[in-house]
Amino acid sequence: MKLPRITLLATLLLTAPAAAQLQIAPPVTTPSAPAEKLKPKPPAAAKKKEAAPAPKPSASPKPALPATVIPAPATDTPGVDLVYGAYQRGQYKTAFELATERAKAGDPKAMTMLGELYSNAMGIRRDYAKALEWYKRASDAGDREAMFAQAMLRMSGRGGPVDKGEAVKLMASSAKLGEPKAAYNLALLYLDGQTLPQDVKRSAELLRQAADAGLPEAQYALATFYKEGTGVPKDAERAVRLLQAASLADNVDAEVEYAIAMFNGTGTPKNQPAAVALLRKASRQGSAIAQNRLAWVLINGMGATADKIEGFKWHLVAKTAGKGDPDLDKQFSDLPAEDRAKAEAAARKWLGTK
Incomplete structure (x- = not known):
């Protein structure tokens, strides 16, 4: 079975960027460009995506996990609004102090924020054990972002022993509650076939869930599924629509593939x-x-x-x-x-x- 290469959002596996085929016919006097096709992805493969500096944390250097995107809290919880506002502005010490107060009052979003700050060394010394503790408390209270973050710590063995079984359960619960990053990474586990039995149809379903939620990595990955007929029927036009959506979100691999599709007129007008x-x-x-x-x-x-x-x-x-x-x-x-x-x-x- 031919499996596409896709890009990992979180630290699970290792892969190289996807290749693409540019079918350009140069003039007769010049040699033709070599064809470079999407090759099957090795079982343990995926490209690491890391976190970004303030105001939105993303690229935190190894060994930090990618930052969890925490949605803005409801307007009827002004205390948490202040926490999130400080976080967005990069005022991490302030966010830590405010979140601590809210977490003590039982607010799960504030607990998730504390896990985030401890995990990524934002305003406080990195402490995976404390991050795991706060993520667990927020997960137990039903917070889907905390479930995903806790799953990643369990998967990597940060803050405690590696527990892939627990990580998968947390990821599945988070995906069921609508967390697109959890659905995406769970899809990769089903595609990889090591932590979970390989199931490309289930992988495609989860990628569709994450893609519909607007996750560019999932849109690109699902596009490769439609391009190759992996877990779904081949559909060049649908693949191109997904590539276009991911390109608009600055996914570089999708930009390359979408450009090639437009150049060749594959699934879209030339x-x-x-x-x-x-x-x-x-x-x-x-x-x-x-x-x-x-x-x-x-x-x-x-x-x-x-x-x-x-x-x-x-x-x-x-x-x-x-x-x-x-x-x-x-x-x-x-x-x-x-x-x-x-x-x-x-x-x-x-x-x-x-």
Whole structure:
């Protein structure tokens, strides 16, 4: 069975970015671009997504878990509003003090906030054991975000021993209550087939739940399911709609795949100028696949005005990220020395090695 590569939202497994196929037919005088297809995802694979600095925590360095997104509390709980407001502004010490007071009064959202602050070292020294304690109290009170956060700690063994069975139960409870990140990660466990028996149809159902809730990673993953016919019937048009939605949320892998679909007219009307624009965006965001594809279209003038200097700049940049291309290397060697020097200088400037 052919399984697509998808991107993990949380720290469960390890994977590389998905590859994509750009079916561009260059002029007869130039070699054709190599086809790069979505390859089956190895059983233990997924790309780690980490957390972001204030005001919205996301990329916390290892070993911190990704920040749990806590929804704004109801307007009839002004104490919690103050907690969340301080959190959003990056005033973590204030958030900690206010949340402690509310948590003592039994507020589950404040308990989840304390778990978040302890887990990600925000305004307080990192303490996974205390984070786990607060997440558990909030989970017992029915908070779905706390259930997901506790599941991730149980899965990784932070704050206590590894307990994958308990982690799966918490994740399932959180997903049942509508938490999209829990549904997404549970889908990956069903796809992986190690912690849970492999069930691609159940995986697709959970991905659909998370995608419908607007989670870009799930939208991209479900798009690959529809593209490959994994757990669902093949449907190129539906795949493209999902890729478009994820692209609008700045999911880089989805941007690359959506650009390729538009370039080739697969599941959507052909729109090469829009495709090239999206490849430019993904290239600037660091996608080596997009950089390689953008190099081809610029060097060969396909869907855009030919610009060999800019095209070979992106080829050289992609090459440093492991996306070398022998055909483009040959074309590069045939350039006049002055043009090669310009492309190399542009690549060095982009890479910050000038």
